[in-house]
Amino acid sequence: MSVPLLDLKAQYRSIERDVQAAIARVVDSQHFINGPEVDAFEAELAAYSRTRFAVGCSSGTDALLMALMALGVGQGDEVVTSPSTFVATAMCVARLGARAVFVDVDPRTHNLDPSKLEAALTPKTKAIIPVHLFGQLADMGAILRIAQTWGLPVIEDGAQAIGSELNGQRCGTFGAVGCLSFFPSKNLGAFGDAGGLVTNDEALAKQLKLIRAQGQQPKYFSQLIGGNFRLDALQAAILRAKLPHLDAWTQARQANAARYRALFTQAGVDGTQVKPSPAHPLTLPQEQPGARHIYNQFVLRSTRRDALKQHLTERGIGTEVYYPQPMHLQACFSSWGGKPGQFPEAEAAADESLAIPIYPELSEAQAREVVAAVMAFVRG
């Protein structure tokens, strides 16, 4: 039996009629830009996120770019973020002529370590972007305390974390604004590129809507520099058909994670180990107390990660490395002078991490097969 990393067809089959009806609605209306589907999706996304406002946009990347533009980040500014992320987080900073300053991660979560945050702040710092990697929130209490002391706005990169919570508080409600991605592999996936922003700040929501439409208000009279960052009505309608299922899909992902934990523990893996070592060559992802982890990814760590990946590929099991190169070592950011050894936790995570299938429709038989294949490798 082959086990793909993600099976979008299984999910589509379960909601096919609703999605087809949503697409037909938009096609019949021929209303493709803005309009009632986008408005309704924004209201539903705000309700889901427990924020006053939501703004749909063209991608998670553009959500980050729009948030930075709205906060006035530009030439010569610094934005502090995590080196363990998808490149978009830091690249949006670079596109505005600013510089990303990285802070090493907490190995338990692969999220920005607040104990190292203050040392990275300078008079040039304009914002902080914690990334909620794999579907688990960063340590927002500690990050917000520092941000408030320094008077800095926080932009949450919640691209992988829609609906995740810490002590009952939801992703996107901690900072000034939360950025979401509806890339097809995220927990709420569109049929193409799409994204969104959530905020409780009315002025900021208005500013984001201006930026989304070339700064125009009214039409053809631009008040500020923006772009074309709109969410397609077709994508909004598809997302509206999918959003009511999101919590059930999240619960299925959480059940799969719990099953993996039980199976790996039965097989002798110590689930409390944070990083792999000769005594514990395989580790499981750590869930923080008070977290509602939405498991966009379930990430193992192995000191022999590349060989483990190869072993699983040969057995038809899909895996992926999130992410093989930390941001400070990316060629595109070489002018910032990052050096190997600078962020040891992020570098170890890049060398050891391997995501295994966790999608909602994964069956028990598939999960057992994944665990058996991983353990066959570990036992050598």
Ligand SMILES: *Cc1c(COP(=O)(O)O)cnc(C)c1O
């Ligand atoms: C997916 C992702 C993005 C970018 O979202 P897109 O919709 O693909 O542009 C940004 N940050 C993180 C952490 C992501 O996982």
